[in-house]
Amino acid sequence: MVILRYLDVALVAVAAIPALALGAPPLGYAVGAATWILQRIVGATDRRFVSKVTDNPRTQVGFSLFEAFGRIWLLAGGIVVAGVAGQRADGLTAALVIFGAYSIAFIVRLVSGPPPPKMSP
Numbered sequence: 001m002v003i004l005r006y007l008d009v010a011l012v013a014v015a016a017i018p019a020l021a022l023g024a025p026p027l028g029y030a031v032g033a034a035t036w037i038l039q040r041i042v043g044a045t046d047r048r049f050v051s052k053v054t055d056n057p058r059t060q061v062g063f064s065l066f067e068a069f070g071r072i073w074l075l076a077g078g079i080v081v082a083g084v085a086g087q088r089a090d091g092l093t094a095a096l097v098i099f100g101a102y103s104i105a106f107i108v109r110l111v112s113g114p115p116p117p118k119m120s121p
Contacts, residue, residue: 004108004111004112005108007104007105007108008036008040008101008102008104008105008108009040009101011100011101012032012033012036012037012097012100012101013033015097015100016029016033019093019097024093025086025087025089025090025093027082027085027086027090028082028086028089028090028091028093028094028097029093029094029097031078031081031082031085031090031094032078032079032082032093032094032095032096032097032098033097033101034078035074035075035077035078035079035094035098036075036078036097036098036101036102038074038078039071039074039075042067042070042071042074043067043071046063046064046067047064049063050063050064050067075098078094078098079091079094079095079098081094082094
């Protein structure tokens with residue numbers, strides 16, 4: 001199950017070799033991959049933080065919603081940074097890397113079903 005959970009990160013790393021061999025801009029690929037991995041780290045950290053901060057479901061939803069929008073802005077910022085630091089092709093490459101990784105993560109979430117219920121102490 002752990003492999004399935006991190007399949008998007010693994011595919012971003014593995015796809016770098018053929019993408020760069022086929023001529024993808026290295027800066028765009030690196031920024032897109034780094035941004036995707038960073039937002040995954042932020043998401044995992046946030047889930048642990050929210051569960052420890054409060055037991056109130058309404059507050060947890062508020063924190064999670066704020067964090068989700070923050071990660072979206074992080075991804076958009078990575079695309080803009082790649083485009084500005086490099087060329088338009090770098091921004092496009094970063095966007096395609098993020099789109100591909102998001103698509104894989106979305107499919108994995110659909111296939112894996114709902115999370116297991118929490119056990120009360």
